[in-house]
Amino acid sequence: MSKAFDARALEQIDSPEATAAAYFSHFRSPNATAEDYLAFEHWHARDEAHRKAWARVEQEWEGAGKMRADARILAIRERALANRRPRRNWRRPVAVAAAIGAVMIGGIAWQRHQDTPPRLAQAEARTFSTGTGQQASFRMLDGSTITINTGSTLTVSESDTRRSTRMKQGEAFFEVAKNPRKPFVVEAEGVTVTALGTAFAVRDLGGDGVRVTLVHGRVRVDMPAAAGKPPQSTLLSPDMQLTWRKGRYSIAPVNTAQQLSWRQGMIVFDRTPLAQAVAEINRYSPQEIVVASASLARRPISGSFRAGVTRGFLQSLEASGIARVVNESATGAELVEP
Missing domain, CATH: 2.60.120.1440 (Jelly Rolls)
Structure with a gap:
């Protein structure tokens, strides 16, 4: 019967690489729990050395590519797993991680003797x-x-x-x-x-x-x-x-x-400075609006506007007495004091 994965006990491991490999091995099993992922997030966020160790483990595993399915590599892994001795709870993930390391090292040596480089198991971007x-x-x-x-x-x-x-x-x-x-x-x-x-x-x-x-x-x-x-x-x-x-x-x-009202085709402002609102409206239209003065730029506005319908935005500003529109064309418009 397999023993439970002990995330706290991983803190006893001196090497960040060993801890990263242990987590990586556990996450590729069906036994990982939400608590395990939360413990990993805290471990990962706590130290730059932890993040670098995790990145190296991921890079090495992805670099192993298709040789993970090679019969010789799988044989190395099976021997490593079969020969490990019983250890305390927190040692078991490390033993599995060592087996993964053996697969990686064996795989690197295997790659160097191939006529053509292995194709990474990755979909085309x-x-x-x-x-x-x-x-x-x-x-x-x-x-x-x-x-x-x-x-x-x-x-x-x-x-x-x-x-x-x-x-x-x-x-x-x-x-x-x-x-x-x-x-x-x-x-x-x-x-x-x-x-x-x-x-x-x-x-x-x-x-x-x-x-x-x-x-x-x-x-x-x-x-x-x-x-x-x-x-x-x-x-x-x-x-x-x-x-x-x-x-x-x-x-x-x-x-x-x-903030995400754009998903429904709307742009919503709540006492937003006019300059910031105009910058957002400009993202959705080739008609660029310019605010003429700094005092007008700071004036707050509120309302919901249809993304890409610049004319409606401009009409609302004039109707509410916030600004006046001048020099309007298909490619631009200027806002001045009313």
């Missing part, structure tokens, strides 16, 4: 783009859904250890099908968001940072070193928004329905 004012949705094979907002480009790929999305620009909403063996990872400007089963949005702020909005579930956000600060990592809770800029991040509660 697919790139999706939307133009100004466009939105698109697609469903992955595992049931996860990605909804892409205006002016966005992202690349999606999948290996046997994780599902990956790299955002090049724009914004997307992710509804992730739960699969503990294959975390869902989104990367934007060096920031990575890791989830198992959850719903969240990621927005690339155009070279000015990244914003992550969590609707439900839980995600881990890893941020790169910047402005003399070391890499940072944190866990995000539902109805919270993380903004990362210039090596610093902040977390604040957020109205997710309002």
